[in-house]
Amino acid sequence: xxxxxxxxxxxxxxxxxxxxxxxxxxxxxxxxxxxxxxxxxxxxxxxxxxxxxxxxxxxxxxxxxxxxxxxxxxxxxxxxxxxxxxxxxxxxxxxxxxxxxxxxxxxxxxxxxxxxxxxxxxxxxxxxxxxxxxxxxxxxxxxxxxxxxxxxxxxxxxxxxxxxxxxxxxxxxxxxxxxxxxxxxxxxxxxxxxxxxxxxxxxxxxxxxxxxxxxxxxxxxxxxxxxxxxxxxxxxxxxxxxxxxxxxxxxxxxxxxxxxxxxxxxxxxxxxxxxxxxxxxxxxxxxxxxxxxxxxxxxxxxxxxxxxxxxxxxxxxxxxxxxxxxxxxxxxxxxxxxxxxxxxxxxxxxxxxxxxxxxxxxxxxxxxxxxx
Amino acid sequence: xxxxxxxxxxxxxxxxxxxxxxxxxxxxxxxxxxxxxxxxxxxxxxxxxxxxxxxxxxxxxxxxxxxxxxxxxxxxxxxxxxxxxxxxxxxxxxxxxxxxxxxxxxxxxxxxxxxxxxxxxxxxxxxxxxxxxxxxxxxxxxxxxxxxxxxxxxxxxxxxxxxxxxxxxxxxxxxxxxxxxxxxxxxxxxxxxxxxxxxxxxxxxxxxxxxxxxxxxxxxxxxxxxxxxxxxxxxxxxxxxxxxxxxxxxxxxxxxxxxxxxxxxxxxxxxxxxxxxxxxxxxxxxxxxxxxxxxxxxxxxxxxxxxxxxxxxxxxxxxxxxxxxxxxxxxxxxx
Numbered sequence: 001x002x003x004x005x006x007x008x009x010x011x012x013x014x015x016x017x018x019x020x021x022x023x024x025x026x027x028x029x030x031x032x033x034x035x036x037x038x039x040x041x042x043x044x045x046x047x048x049x050x051x052x053x054x055x056x057x058x059x060x061x062x063x064x065x066x067x068x069x070x071x072x073x074x075x076x077x078x079x080x081x082x083x084x085x086x087x088x089x090x091x092x093x094x095x096x097x098x099x100x101x102x103x104x105x106x107x108x109x110x111x112x113x114x115x116x117x118x119x120x121x122x123x124x125x126x127x128x129x130x131x132x133x134x135x136x137x138x139x140x141x142x143x144x145x146x147x148x149x150x151x152x153x154x155x156x157x158x159x160x161x162x163x164x165x166x167x168x169x170x171x172x173x174x175x176x177x178x179x180x181x182x183x184x185x186x187x188x189x190x191x192x193x194x195x196x197x198x199x200x201x202x203x204x205x206x207x208x209x210x211x212x213x214x215x216x217x218x219x220x221x222x223x224x225x226x227x228x229x230x231x232x233x234x235x236x237x238x239x240x241x242x243x244x245x246x247x248x249x250x251x252x253x254x255x256x257x258x259x260x261x262x263x264x265x266x267x268x269x270x271x272x273x274x275x276x277x278x279x280x281x282x283x284x285x286x287x288x289x290x291x292x293x294x295x296x297x298x299x300x301x302x303x304x305x306x307x308x309x310x311x312x313x314x315x316x317x318x319x320x321x322x323x324x325x326x327x328x329x330x331x332x333x334x335x336x337x338x339x340x341x342x343x344x345x346x347x348x349x350x351x352x353x354x355x356x357x358x359x360x361x362x363x364x365x366x367x368x369x370x371x372x
Numbered sequence: 373x374x375x376x377x378x379x380x381x382x383x384x385x386x387x388x389x390x391x392x393x394x395x396x397x398x399x400x401x402x403x404x405x406x407x408x409x410x411x412x413x414x415x416x417x418x419x420x421x422x423x424x425x426x427x428x429x430x431x432x433x434x435x436x437x438x439x440x441x442x443x444x445x446x447x448x449x450x451x452x453x454x455x456x457x458x459x460x461x462x463x464x465x466x467x468x469x470x471x472x473x474x475x476x477x478x479x480x481x482x483x484x485x486x487x488x489x490x491x492x493x494x495x496x497x498x499x500x501x502x503x504x505x506x507x508x509x510x511x512x513x514x515x516x517x518x519x520x521x522x523x524x525x526x527x528x529x530x531x532x533x534x535x536x537x538x539x540x541x542x543x544x545x546x547x548x549x550x551x552x553x554x555x556x557x558x559x560x561x562x563x564x565x566x567x568x569x570x571x572x573x574x575x576x577x578x579x580x581x582x583x584x585x586x587x588x589x590x591x592x593x594x595x596x597x598x599x600x601x602x603x604x605x606x607x608x609x610x611x612x613x614x615x616x617x618x619x620x621x622x623x624x625x626x627x628x629x630x631x632x633x634x635x636x637x638x639x640x641x642x643x644x645x646x647x648x649x650x651x652x653x654x655x656x657x658x659x660x661x662x663x664x665x666x667x668x669x670x671x672x673x674x675x676x677x678x679x680x681x682x683x684x685x686x687x688x689x690x691x692x693x694x695x696x697x698x699x700x701x702x703x704x705x706x707x
Contacts, residue, residue: 207673
C-alpha cells in the first residue's frame with residue numbers, strides 16, 4: 001500500500017464517519033395519528049397502524065434529508081377521547097400534521113380543535129360530507145357518499161332495477177349512504193320502496209330481512225361494514241332470499257368473504273382499490289402488507305391509510321426545510337395527481353379527493369372487477 | 373332519514389325469479405301477511421331462547437349472592453373463544469366441543485369467584501356477613517374482572533369477528549310450512565330445556581342443590597346449620613358459568629359472530645330478563661327472556677329496528693315502577 005492509497009483510504013474513512021454523524025443528527029419531523037387501537041373498532045385502527053408503518057419505514061429508508069416520526073394515539077372511536085388527543089397533538093409544538101381519525105364522528109369532533117389551533121388534518125376514512133367543510137385544515141383520502149351513492153344508483157338503474165330497498169347503519173355515515181343514493185334513484189325514475197337503519201353490530205338481521213322480503217324489491221342497496229355485511233348476507237341466505245345486493249366500498253374487505261363464505265357470492269360493490277391491480281405501487285404495497293402482517297391481501301381501508309400517510313409525507317417533504325403547520329397545509333392543498341394505491345389523488349378547492357371508482361362483484365371467493 | 377321516502381306500494385311486477393321458489397314465505401304468492409307475522413314470531417322465539425340461555429346462569433348466581441355478576445358476559449365470551457380454539461385445533465363433533473367448553477366455563481367460574489368474590493367474604497363475623505357494602509363491593513370487582521378479561525381476549529385475538537369454519541355454523545335452514553328456522557334454533561331449544569330441567573333437578577334433588585337453595589334463602593342461617601357456604605358458592609359459580617360458557621359457544625356458532633365484546637348485549641338482555649322475572653326466579657327469568665325476544669321481534673314489525681333495543685329498556689323501567697319484585701317475584705321460592 002503506497003502513500004496515495006493510504007490518503008484516499010483515510011479520506012474515505014473520514015467521509016463515512018462524517019456521513020454517519022450527519023445520519024445520527026438527522027432532524028426529525030413529527031406527525032400525529034389518532035386512530036382506534038382498542039375497543040370495538042380496533043381492527044380498523046390496527047390495520048391503519050400497520051399500513052402507516054409500512055409507508056413510514058419506506059420513507060425513512062429512502063435517504064431523505066430528515067426522518068419522520070409518527071405519534072400514534074388510541075381514540076377508541078370515542079369522540080371525547082378524540083378531542084383529548086387533538087388537544088395533546090396541538091400542544092406538541094413539534095407535531096406539524098395529523099392523520100385520522102377512523103370514523104366521521106370522531107374525526108369531525110377532533111376537527112374543531114384542529115380548526116381553532118390551525119393544524120392540518122388528513123383522515124383516511126372520514127366520509128361524511130360535512131367533514132371537509134369544517135375548515136381549510138381538513139383533508140380526506142376517501143371518496144364520499146356524494147360520489148359513491150349516485151354512482152351506485154346509476155349502476156343499479158343500468159341493470160334495470162326499479163324498486164330498491166335500502167338499509168344502512170345508524171351513523172352519520174349511514175345517513176349519507178341512504179340520502180345520496182335515494183336522491184339519484186328518484187332522478188333516474190326508480191323508487192326506494194323500503195328504507196331502514198340498524199344499530200352497528202346488530203346480531204340478528206332476520207326481522208329486517210323479513211320486512212324487506214315483504215316489500216318485494218328488485219335489489220337491495222346496503223350501507224354497512226364487512227362484519228355487519230357478513231351477518232346480513234348469511235341470514236339472507238338462511239331465509240332463502242335471493243335478491244341482488246349492492247354495497248359501498250366500506251364493505252370491501254376480504255374478511256367479508258371469509259366470514260360469509262358462499263353466501264357472499266354475487267354481492268356487488270364499488271371500490272377504489274383492488275389488490276389484483278398490476279400497478280407496481282399496488283403490488284409493492286400488497287407484498288409489504290403480507291410480509292408485515294402475515295395476513296391475506298389488504299382491504300380498501302388500509303390502502304387508503306397507506307396513501308394518506310404517503311400524501312402527508314410528500315407534503316412534509318415539500319414543506320422542508322423548516323416545516324410549519326401552515327406550510328404543510330398548503331403543501332397538502334397543492335397535492336396533484338399523487339400516484340397512490342387507491343388511484344391518483346388530487347385535492348380540489350374543497351379539499352375533497354376525486355378518485356376513480358371500480359365496479360366489483362364477489363365471484364368464486366374473490367372480488368372481481370366487472371364492467372357493469 | 374332525510375331524503376328517503378319509504379313508499380309502500382305493492383304493485384305485482386313479474387319479478388318472482390328473484391325469489392327462492394321452494395319456501396313458503398318468500399314464494400311467489402306474496403303478500404301473505406299471516407306468514408310474515410309467523411316468521412317474525414319464529415325469529416322472536418329464537419331470540420328469546422338465546423337470551424334465556426344466558427339468563428339461566430346469570431340468575432342462578434344472583435340468587436345465591438344477591439349481587440349481579442358483571443363478569444357473566446365475559447364467561448360467555450371465554451366459552452365461545454374456547455370452543456372456537458378447540459374447533460380450529462381438533463375439529464371434534466359439537467357434543468365434544470360443548471363438553472370442553474363446559475369444563476372451561478367451570479374453571480372460569482371458579483377462578484372468577486376466587487379473584488372477584490372470595491376476597492370480600494374473608495370476614496365471617498355476623499356484621500360483615502350482613503353488610504351490604506361488603507356484598508356490593510363485588511359489583512365493582514366483577515366489573516373489573518370483566519374489563520380485564522375482555523381486553524385480554526382483545527389483545528390475544530384482536531377485536532374483529534373471528535373466522536368460524538363455515539361448516540360448523542349452526543345455521544342450515546329448516547322449512548316448517550310457511551316459516552323458516554335454522555338448525556341452531558333446535559339445538560338451542562334442546563340445550564336450554566336440558567339446562568332448565570337439569571338445574572331444577574340438581575336444585576331440588578341433590579345435596580349440592582339443597583345447600584345452594586339454603587345459602588340462597590338465608591346465608592347466615594345456612595352457616596349456622598353447618599352448611600359450608602364457601603364451597604356452595606364456588607359450586608354455584610361453577611354451575612352458573614358452565615351454562616354461561618355453553619351459551620357463548622352455541623350462540624357464537626349460531627350467528628357465526630365470535631368477538632371479544634360479544635357478551636355485552638346478551639348480558640344486558642339477560643339482566644333485564646332476570647329483573648323482570650323477579651331477580652332470583654330461574655323459570656321466571658326464562659319466561660321473561662322469551663317475552664323479551666318476542667317483543668323485540670314484534671316491535672320491528674311496527675318500528676325501525678334501531679328502536680328494538682328500547683323494548684328491553686322499556687320493560688326494565690316498567691317492571692321497576694309497577695312490579696318492583698318482578699313479574700314472577702313475590703310468591704316464589706328463591707332460585
